[in-house]
Amino acid sequence: MPDDRRPRPDRPHHGGGCPVTAADAAVEAVATTDELLIALDFDGTLSPLVDEPMTARMTPEARVALDGLAALPRTTVALVSGRTLADLRVIAEHDDSSPWWLMGSHGAESWQPGAGAGDGADDADALALRDRLIGEATDAVAALAGVRIEPKQFGLGLHTRTADAATATTAREKVDALVSAEAPEWRRRTGHDILEYSFRHEGKDSAVAHLRERLGASAVLFAGDDVTDEDALRSLGAGDLGVRVGGGETAATLRVDDIPAFVAVLEQIVRLRRAHTG
Structure with missing residues (x-):
């Protein structure tokens, strides 16, 4: 950790207003790279976590920052989320004229500006198993207060945000047992008060790799707040910047306390990159 701890304007800060001068260099490096990809998680990174998932919306300040980035030359903004593509478009208030790329379902679904949604088709057997397990999991937790099953494009999610700790544990045990018995090959992911199960094995790491190659990005900024973002x-490699929003163990270069602190980093990149690209 750098010894210089004097507060300075226009610098990313974490707890207590302390500057992170090592991260400043990384921020400047990505801001001045030739072809920049800004790939971001949504929930907890741009939007506060909420009890009703479909009411999530990014903060106005975050939207202004992303619009500012997307308007710059050689700069691409992408949202990379565990949400289905359809739900991500709703909560991100994303329409067909948007310049933002989307990677939904941890990268198994995509939306490209000017081209629309990619082909997310899967075989009938996988979809039939998904539908059956959604029904069985819903029945298994029906009597548990504060628990719900979310149908997903490639599997299902177990939400326990409004359940007490004992009920949440019971729900996880029931659904884990069900999926382990019926679909042991499915990928299991943990998150903030959610367990996700999917017959597709894409992750946010492969989603970012796909975008990097597709766009020819010379550097990537990726930010997230949860376990699934750590992939x-x-x-990320040399010249990239990883940002963790909030607590938890992380491989990120820079940690910020909350969404406003992360937006301040994005605003700094807008200023630096605008000056760099002229």
């Missing part, structure tokens, strides 16, 4: 953070 992408660990995949």
Whole structure:
């Protein structure tokens, strides 16, 4: 950790207003790279976590920052989320004219500006198993207060945000047992008060790698707040910047306390990159 701890304007800060001068160099490096990809988680990174998932919306300040980035030359903004593509478009208030790329379902679904949604088709057997397990999991937790099953494009999610700790544990045990018995090959992911199960094995790391190659990005900024984001953070290389929003173990270069602190980093990149690209 750098010894210089004097507060300075226009610098990313974490707890207590302390500057992170090592991260400043990384921020400047990505801001001045030739072809920049800004790939971001949504929930907890741009939007506060909420009890009703479909009411999530990014903060106005975050939207202004992303619009500012997307308007710059050689700069691409992408949202990389565990949400289904359809739900991500709703909560991100994303329409067909948007310049933002989307990677939904941890990268198994995509939306490209000017081209629309990619082909997310899967075989009938996988979809039939998904539908059956959604029904069985819903029945298994029906009597548990504060628990719900979310149907997903490639599997299902177990939400326990409004359940007490004992009920949440019971729900996880029931659904884990069900999926382990019926679909042991499915990928299991943990998150903030959610368990996700999917017959597709893409992750945010592969989603970022796909975008990097597709766009020819010379550097990537990826930010997230949860366990599933660590796959992408660990995949970043020299010249990239990983940002963790909030607590928890992380492979990120820079940690910020909350969404406003992360937006301040994005605003700094807008200023630096605008000056760099002229």
